[in-house]
Amino acid sequence: xxxxxxxxxxxxxxxxxxxxxxxxxxxxxxxxxxxxxxxxxxxxxxxxxxxxxxxxxxxxxxxxxxxxxxxxxxxxxxxxxxxxxxxxxxxxxxxxxxxxxxxxxxxxxxxxxxxxxxxxxxxxxxxxxxxxxxxxxxxxxxxxxxxxxxxxxxxxxxxxxxxxxxxxxxxxxxxxxxxxxxxxxxxxxxxxxxxxxxxxxxxxxxxxxxxxxxxxxxxxxxxxxxxxxxxxxxxxxxxxxxxxxxxxxxxxxxxxxxxxxxxxxxxxxxxxxxxxxxxxxxxxxxxxxxxxxxxxxxxxxxxxxxxxxxxxxxxxxxxxxxxxxxxxxxxxxxxxxxxxxxxxxxxxxxxxxxxxxxxxxxxxxxxxxxxxx
Numbered sequence: 001x002x003x004x005x006x007x008x009x010x011x012x013x014x015x016x017x018x019x020x021x022x023x024x025x026x027x028x029x030x031x032x033x034x035x036x037x038x039x040x041x042x043x044x045x046x047x048x049x050x051x052x053x054x055x056x057x058x059x060x061x062x063x064x065x066x067x068x069x070x071x072x073x074x075x076x077x078x079x080x081x082x083x084x085x086x087x088x089x090x091x092x093x094x095x096x097x098x099x100x101x102x103x104x105x106x107x108x109x110x111x112x113x114x115x116x117x118x119x120x121x122x123x124x125x126x127x128x129x130x131x132x133x134x135x136x137x138x139x140x141x142x143x144x145x146x147x148x149x150x151x152x153x154x155x156x157x158x159x160x161x162x163x164x165x166x167x168x169x170x171x172x173x174x175x176x177x178x179x180x181x182x183x184x185x186x187x188x189x190x191x192x193x194x195x196x197x198x199x200x201x202x203x204x205x206x207x208x209x210x211x212x213x214x215x216x217x218x219x220x221x222x223x224x225x226x227x228x229x230x231x232x233x234x235x236x237x238x239x240x241x242x243x244x245x246x247x248x249x250x251x252x253x254x255x256x257x258x259x260x261x262x263x264x265x266x267x268x269x270x271x272x273x274x275x276x277x278x279x280x281x282x283x284x285x286x287x288x289x290x291x292x293x294x295x296x297x298x299x300x301x302x303x304x305x306x307x308x309x310x311x312x313x314x315x316x317x318x319x320x321x322x323x324x325x326x327x328x329x330x331x332x333x334x335x336x337x338x339x340x341x342x343x344x345x346x347x348x349x350x351x352x353x354x355x356x357x358x359x360x361x362x363x364x365x366x367x368x369x370x371x372x373x
Contacts, residue, residue, distance in 0.1 A: 072107030
């Protein structure tokens with residue numbers, strides 16, 4: 001059985017937090033008093049009254065509709081009283097009337113703009129809630145725990161306002177042991193979600209049904225082929241998927257099939273190695289392969305950790321075009337726990353490339369063999 005331990009961050013769907021009513025009232029009164037004092041000292045209220053006119057606009061961007069109505073009404077009353085009591089400072093009667101009407105019009109416009117903003121925020125929250133629910137169905141939150149392994153990791157789509165991209169992962173506790181999938185759909189962002197969902201759906205079903213990894217991988221390849229057939233009919237691009245499929249059970253060895261993906265790194269007793277594995281063709285291109293799918297075996301003793309990544313990490317480049325040295329940086333971070341390692345590598349890669357330079361989805365997983373096996 002799989003146990004999911006992490007929840008979606010609570011701040012992922014937050015809207016703008018409006019100020020409290022007392023805080024708002026204190027701010028409005030303070031600004032009003034300051035404007036009136038400056039007006040009295042300068043002897044002219046024309047340009048100072050203009051400052052009050054912008055209060056409703058500011059409220060429309062930060063406050064609730066009720067708070068914006070209060071600010072608009074307050075501003076209109078203050079401007080009207082100032083015009084009546086200090087009319088000689090404001091100019092001709094026509095100018096005074098226009099100023100009051102302008103203040104009233106800006107107040108009404110600000111309330112309308114506030115209501116529009118709130119509706120857009122609510123719509124955005126609904127859309128993001130839908131995307132979050134879709135992500136939870138496509139990619140289960142990490143960590144994932146089975147009888148054989150603890151899987152931790154980090155997943156970061158290249159489009160920061162998206163929760164799902166082209167990198168995929170899944171962990172299934174099957175009758176044949178724990179099956180782990182990590183993959184990278186050709187392309188990135190939302191355009192790759194269809195193929196990603198096809199592979200993950202097929203993996204979740206076939207991992208329980210197929211006793212061998214070769215049969216499991218053949219099923220995944222067929223799923224990508226079917227997806228491409230549907231995509232061609234609808235005018236979308238066909239895609240392939242690079243993937244690693246790992247099977248771990250009570251034995252000291254693990255099985256793996258590499259479908260054109262980045263090879264894993266094995267960490268055990270302070271040493272990092274790359275298991276010698278043959279690489280096949282990506283999912284969706286099996287008909288082009290000259291040889292059948294082969295399964296690789298490697299030692300995976302209790303307490304060891306397997307690092308699985310996508311090319312969003314390994315192909316990160318610095319400003320001079322140098323690729324991120326995964327093996328070197330991994331060795332430097334061996335003291336970290338499997339829980340901390342994925343995030344540390346991701347942040348280190350971003351620092352290596354420079355801020356704002358993520359050009360691909362990134363997935364980094366650590367698969368920790370249970371010490372009790």
